[in-house]
Amino acid sequence: MNILVTGGAGYVGSHVVEELLKTGKHRVVVLDNLQKGHRDALLGGEFVEGDLADEKLLDKIFTEHSIEAVVHMAADSLVGESVQRPDKYFRNNVTNGLNLLDAMVRNKAKYIVFSSTAAVYGEPIRTPITEDHPQTPTNPYGESKLFFERAMARYDHAYGLRHISLRYFNAAGASPSGAIGEDHRPESHLIPIVLQVALGQRAQVTIFGTDYDTPDGTCIRDYVHVTDLAAAHLLALDALAEGAGSNVYNLGNGEGFSVREVIDMVERIVGKPLPRVEGERRAGDPAVLVASSEWITKELGWRPQYDDLETIVRTAWNWHKQHPQGFGS
Ligand code: UDP
DSSP states (O other): EEEEEEETSHHHHHHHHHHHHHSSSSEEEEEEOOOOOGGOOOOSSSSEEOOOOOOOHHHHHHHHHHHHEEEEOOOOOOOOHHHHHHHHHHIIIIIIIHHHHHHHHTOOEEEEEEEEGGSSSOOOOOBBOOTOOOOOOOOHHHHHHHHHHHHHHHHHHHOEEEEEEEEEEEOOOOOSSSSOOOOOOSSOOOHHHHHHTTTSSSSOOEEESSSSSSTTTOOOOOOHHHHHHHHHHHHHHHHHHTTOEEEEEEEEOOOEEEHHHHHHHHHHTTTSSOOOOEOOOOOTTSSOOOOOOHHHHHHHOOSSSSSSSHHHHHHHHHHHHHHOOOOOO
């Protein structure tokens, strides 16, 4: 299949590209504006530097490469920033995303796999969260992703554009190949931050809130290995190619770990204690986010290969140790 991967130079995107290339059966074209992605994170495929705002460029890519399917991961994805800059999130994630859907319709591309998020659920009223849990996002990031899911459903009805949305819980870890990993600038995610403390690049990690209604008072999250996430995109593409209808699936391991448990695990793996301080809650953080991924397990046969926190942290540490300055080092 000829596949366009938007945001393919980003963290999850580059791991999706790695898995697509491994199959040997796809031609991969990556579109990324490199605002957050890294050219060095791309292990192959054809690269186009550009933006979804550029409709002419989109038409050129679709026609020149006879694109049949899209994996759409280009987006802004920080909850806190989305509260400060809703304009940026609605423009990039919604307006520019609609440019992509329109280009697909114009150029008769048939399927899209969309990178969605647990943030579409808002504060959970029951856990583990199933896909039919009420969707009441509490920030513009979650709203922008939910809007796009709904737009795709309408485009399916009107134009026959089939889609699968994958709602990621906490993407973590690095490729077991050791070739690519997580490099956000600035870094805001828990595991890479603790690894930067281990590397002596930060003095300490701050725990955001210790008064949550959880056993140790810190937030609980469902960490899912980025290569397992990537594998789900390939299953979704195959299902759509075989005629599956539009759908939405959660991606998580169904097991939650507290912030303290994650820091403890990193300490065990790096083999030394790491300075931690207790801080205020971070705005917009629900206490517990744990997925039920039964639907995708049953319907697409998704089976995570790296589903324990120890392996997730070990693969991340392996990459960070080898690339202390991230990509470009
Ligand atoms: N967290 C923390 N300190 C940090 C970064 C994150 O305590 O320096 C917490 C955060 O409040 C959340 C969990 O770690 O409960 C995971 O946060 P992350 O930013 O990695 O992912 P998110 O849940 O926002 O997708």
